[in-house]
Every structure is written in structure tokens, then in C-alpha cells.
Amino acid sequence: MRAVVIRSFGGPEVLELAEVPMPRAGVGQIRIKVVAAAVNPVDLHTRSGGLAQAGLMVPREVIGLGWDVAGTIDEIGSGVVDFAVGDEVYGLSDRLDVPLGTHADHVVLDATAVAHAPRTVSAIEAASVPLGALTAAQSLDLLALTAGRTVLITGAAGAVGGFAVELAVARGLRVVATSRADDEALVRKLGAKFFVPRGVRLGEAVRALVPGGVDGAVDAASLGAEALDAVRSRGAFAAVVGGAEPVGLRGIRVDNTWIRADGRQLAELAALIDTGRLTPRVAETLPLDSVAAAHHRLADTSLRGRLVLHP
Incomplete structure (x- = not known):
């Protein structure tokens, strides 16, 4: 079978579509025949060596790429009771640190890292959801805000930020969103009550809308101290990118969102998709052998929605 791997760090030219042995599902695992797999910024940082330089992974002879996946189970390991062969x-x-990621014809995952796919969208749309939506959901979990509170979402038109807006609204929060000025219509459609265009003094603009500042912030755009200034004293702040977190001034609780796979939470997200409260966004689809083109395309910061590979 085919899989996207790297054997050295560098630009898109180091990406290799290699022939590798078919993986087998072990205890508590399932094997998925991949229908679609999104390309995420973390794939670019893995390929470039940025994550290794940051000490987040160990350089290996062969490293597989790809986090998100949607497809059909074609093998079940022992001990798996919630899934069956043929389940989508x-x-x-x-x-x-894996030799085989989701950018492949097949991938093996722990059963606890997957959920039944949403019923109302295609596999390509479903594959655009897991990393971005789980990051958004787990960031909101860190804030621990109750319904009626106000949250700032930076990068609100991006993959993580867009999901964060919709999930915050689903939790009964009032959303102040910031993004490019031409993203306002999109962000308001996602449910934002207030909008602040990028380029203004964020703290002052937000406080003019929400006296005293917002109760919490999900910093999907890595604005750091600029976004922190919009949060009230003793509020909460979730930094999506490791190393981009500001100092917790004024008693503000600052956390990093270290994403984890969570099948239970994926099932909750699927239910939100099926009831129309969470919107997958696909920018473009490409075949697996065009993965280098996808990496070039993802470097375009104006991209809205995910690039999705389909073997």
C-alpha cells in the first residue's frame, strides 16, 4: 500500500509517496481503509523539522504524516466491542513519532481515537473536522466558562477558530470574534455576536463592546499578549499553539491546548454536525500523490477550510 513519509526534514520536496507493508490492527485497535485525510499545519511543521527542533518529537529514519482521517473499518483487533468491519x-x-500517519491507503488507530462518522456529510467533509474541532472543543473545556459568559475567538475564520465560534455558541456563550475585515460575514454566519477586524487595538475594541473585558479567550491566531489584553482580570486564556502563550497578567489563568484524540468527544461533534450546529469546511480536494502541492497550497494563509487528500 502507499503512504506519505519523510526520511529527512525540509521543504515539500522531501515528501515521498512510498510503498509500505499493510499495517495490522492490534489489541484494542482498528484498521481504516482511508477515504479522506486532511492536511494540517502540523504536517508542515513535522515535515520542516520545526517540531523536532522544538523538542516535541525525535527525528527518526522514517516518519509518517497525517492526523485527520475518515474511512471504513476493514480490520478489527481483539478487545474492540464498539465497532465492526464495514463501519464508517x-x-x-x-x-x-509514528512511521505511518493517515496520509496513506490504510491506517491503524486505537479504537478510543475514533467515532462513527457523521451521517449527514461526506467522508471528505468529515475528514476536515477532527483536529480542528477537537482543538477548539478542548480549548473551550480549558476555559470552563458557563452559559451566558463572553469569549473572544481570534483567527475566527480559520479551521480551529471557525469551529471554536460554533462550539462556543452551542455552549451558550456570547462570542466576540476577530479576523480579517472581509471575513465578517462568514464569522457572523457561524454565530459570532460581535466582530472586531484585525489591525485595530484589540483590547480597546473588545472592551468597548464588552465593558471590563471578555471572560475568556481562545487564541487560535497566536496573538498572545494582544488577545490577553481583551480578557478581564482573573479570566481564562487558552493558547492553541505551544510556545505562543502570554504571561498570565492580572491573575488571568493561561493554559496551552495540547490536543489529544478522544473518540467520545468526536461522537459529540458528529452529533452537532448532524443537527446542523457544526459546519465542516473543505477548501479543496487532491489525490494522495498531490500531497506536495497540498503543502505548497496550505502555506497560503488566506485559505479558508481544509485541504483534503483522498486516496
Whole structure:
């Protein structure tokens, strides 16, 4: 079978579509015949060596790429009781140090890292969801805000930020969103009550809308101290990118969102998709052998929605 791997760090030219042995499902695992797998910024940082330089992974002879996946189970390991061969699922490979990721014809994941796929969208749409939506959901979990509170979402038109807006609204939160000025219509459609265009003094603009500042912030755009200034004293702040977190001034609780695969939470997200409260966004689909083109395309910061490979 085919799989996207790297044997050295560098630009898209180091990506290799290699022939590798078919993986087998072990205890507590399932094997998925991949229908679709999204390309995420973490794939670019893995390929470039940025994550290894940051000490987040160990350089290996062969490293597989790909986190998000949607497809059909074609092998079940012992001890798996919630899934059967033929089930349509979606899931997340959340380990960096693996020889085989989801950018492949087949992938093996722990059963706890997958859920039954949403019924109302295609596999390509489902594959655009896991990493971005789980990051958004787990960031909101860190804030621990109750219904009626106000949250700032930076990068609100992006893959993580867009999901964060919809999930915050689903939790009964009031959303102040910031993104490019031409994203306002999209962000308001996702449910934002207030919108602040990028380029203004964020703290002052947000406080003019929400006196005293918002109760919490999900910093999907890595604005750091600029976004922290919009949060009230003793509020909460979730930094999506490791190393981009500001100092917790004014008693603000600052956390990093270290994403983890969570089948239970994926099932909750699937239910939100099926009831129209969470919207997958696909920017473009490409065949697996065009993975290098996808990496070039993802470097375009104006991209809205995910690029999805389909073997």
C-alpha cells in the first residue's frame, strides 16, 4: 500500500509517496481503509523539522504524516466491542513519532481515537473536522466558562477558530470574534455576536463592546499578549499553539491546548454536525500523490477550510 513519509526534514520536496507493508490492527485497535485525510499545519511543521527542533518529537529514519482521517473499518483487533468491519468512522492520529500517519491507503488507530462518522456529510467533509474541532472543543473545556459568559475567538475564520465560534455558541456563550475585515460575514454566519477586524487595538475594541473585558479567550491566531489584553482580570486564556502563550497578567489563568484524540468527544461533534450546529469546511480536494502541492497550497494563509487528500 502507499503512504506519505519523510526520511529527512525540509521543504515539500522531501515528501515521498512510498510503498509500505499493510499495517495490522492490534489489541484494542482498528484498521481504516482511508477515504479522506486532511492536511494540517502540523504536517508542515513535522515535515520542516520545526517540531523536532522544538523538542516535541525525535527525528527518526522514517516518519509518517497525517492526523485527520475518515474511512471504513476493514480490520478489527481483539478487545474492540464498539465497532465492526464495514463501519464508517472518522478519527485522529495524535502521535507525532509514528512511521505511518493517515496520509496513506490504510491506517491503524486505537479504537478510543475514533467515532462513527457523521451521517449527514461526506467522508471528505468529515475528514476536515477532527483536529480542528477537537482543538477548539478542548480549548473551550480549558476555559470552563458557563452559559451566558463572553469569549473572544481570534483567527475566527480559520479551521480551529471557525469551529471554536460554533462550539462556543452551542455552549451558550456570547462570542466576540476577530479576523480579517472581509471575513465578517462568514464569522457572523457561524454565530459570532460581535466582530472586531484585525489591525485595530484589540483590547480597546473588545472592551468597548464588552465593558471590563471578555471572560475568556481562545487564541487560535497566536496573538498572545494582544488577545490577553481583551480578557478581564482573573479570566481564562487558552493558547492553541505551544510556545505562543502570554504571561498570565492580572491573575488571568493561561493554559496551552495540547490536543489529544478522544473518540467520545468526536461522537459529540458528529452529533452537532448532524443537527446542523457544526459546519465542516473543505477548501479543496487532491489525490494522495498531490500531497506536495497540498503543502505548497496550505502555506497560503488566506485559505479558508481544509485541504483534503483522498486516496
